[in-house]
Amino acid sequence: MLLAITVEQLNQHILGICRQQEIQIEWRRSSRGGWAVHEFELISIPPINSAIAYAVALHEIGHVLGRHQRSRSRPVRERWAWDWARRHAITWTPAMERTMRRSLDRYEQRSWPPIQTTARASSVETFDDRYR
Numbered sequence: 731m732l733l734a735i736t737v738e739q740l741n742q743h744i745l746g747i748c749r750q751q752e753i754q755i756e757w758r759r760s761s762r763g764g765w766a767v768h769e770f771e772l773i774s775i776p777p778i779n780s781a782i783a784y785a786v787a788l789h790e791i792g793h794v795l796g797r798h799q800r801s802r803s804r805p806v807r808e809r810w811a812w813d814w815a816r817r818h819a820i821t822w823t824p825a826m827e828r829t830m831r832r833s834l835d836r837y838e839q840r841s842w843p844p845i846q847t848t849a850r851a852s853s854v855e856t857f858d859d860r861y862r
């Protein structure tokens with residue numbers, strides 16, 4: 731990158747999207763993982779203190795705003811959440827690309843059982859993501 735983008739700019743970008751789209755953020759203590767509840771427009775993300783955390787945040791937002799998030803296929807939902815992330819990022823670093831690739835590899839390799847509805851709500855799907 732020729733232009734230095736600060737972590738604070740990345741943080742403000744995420745906050746701006748969430749404010750504009752009325753997405754609620756639950757901040758995580760851990761820097762690993764994240765989840766999103768499509769129907770509640772709710773995401774749980776680590777603090778934006780790195781490009782990777784920024785990528786994770788965009789990805790979780792992608793589970794709310796991205797295309798094909800009602801697909802029964804988890805790899806399809808993951809791919810399109812990452813598609814949304816990459817298209818809306820103000821920067822896309824090699825580290826962000828690696829985070830995306832690793833995450834996608836995991837979903838492509840495993841066959842995920844369909845997510846069953848839980849006791850707490852009938853039709854809510856939670857996208858629970860883990861990142862290395």
Ligand SMILES: [Zn+2]
Nearest residue numbers: 808811857859
């Ligand atoms: Zn995901």
